Amino acid sequence: MSAAVAPLGSACENNAGADHAGVFPHAGFVFMNPWPIAVPAVAAAAAGVAAWGAMAPGAQLFGPTVRRTGRGNTLALTFDDGPNPAITPRLLDLLEQHHARATFFLIGRFVRACPELVREITARSHLVGNHTDTHPNLIWLSSARIAEELERCGESIAEATGRVAQWMRPPYGFRGPHLQPVVRGQGYRGVVMWSVIAYDWKPQPSARLIARLRRVRGGDIVVLHDGDHRALGGARQHTVGALEFWLPRWRDAGLEFVTIDGVAGEVSASAPATRQGGKN
Template structure:
């Protein structure tokens, strides 16, 4: 049996061969957030004074409610890419997100790396999550973020067949492992300001949950989001991703 690392390498080689890319090229095309080699994803438009706050891996009963309170205090709506298995457990919390006027997107059922997932399993991941989220928001889900940003041509093609718009990002830091809210905020401030200088809006990824389990400590991420709101609400417009379609 191959080790997980060896299996990953051999899987990448096989997929790279199928797409005519080297291993390095496949890794870039499938995981780099701004790569459009395997198909177009929504990133950000040329509106340097706009910011989309997006949160992945929830809903999380430990921290999503506090995050919702902070967003409400600033009168800002955000986009939440939710994991289906957590939505099933936290239906009322997911409904609270929707009732707060926030946009909800599909982040798969189990949070797998879709660049190395069987096609049938990808279909199951997306449709199960679409079904449970659609029941909460009362209409079809329109937005999808692949876990880890990982995709291949089939992933993006299937998403569009299901009526989903694939979304990546242009501003993220390691908030899932960084214990300092100040460090998270400062890293994102640098990215936002860099995007603005280059004429782009910022599509920010933070995490209100952890794909491995509920009740993860996301205090630093939530505090960092609060710092960004305090800094930019007077100079930038915060919006949800559907404003960019």
């Protein structure tokens, strides 16, 4: 059995000259204050959890998201950062050729630049969603700024199409604690993430993207890009090339192409241009 430890008060009195580490010579050990170590460790862990919740596609820390179709015989293709006059028309033709419907998450400033193209997207029975007005990182924005981004994009979509976007996707997939209350407050049905990301936002050989999309399975929501958030006319030919390869193969595998409306509810198209409880 180890030597008895002197009462704390006695040790403090007998070692009045000792430093604040609290040395106990009679006990044979040194007592160290754990707080200088524990507090930073806890803070680091909390920061790690918050970062995961903000950036991981499957995280639900800051509210529920949609990231799978829920049915193994379906596939939801989604396209971000359009409309893009250099690519979106080709993509629409390709999707029509293979009887595939998709969801396009649009940037508001590009909607205002290309309203006819947005109308063409909806005329071909595709769904449009809100990808904010200027594509900022929403983690760093206040609730008021997030609301402004969603409102301006939503208004632009409604003006172009006569319909209101029911879903939104945060730029970069980043979301913080302010996002979900704004989304619900403006009447959106929810936040859409993904289960497969193609990493196609940089120009690359189509063969590389084809290989990356081999992991797509039934039930996935796939995020691709028909535009570049920095400017209109972004080079996305590699995305079209990869889909030329995969669309007939996915169809032959028995997969049904669905929009996010088809994944998450009974609404089959964007709703008419009225939204209860939110400006649009």
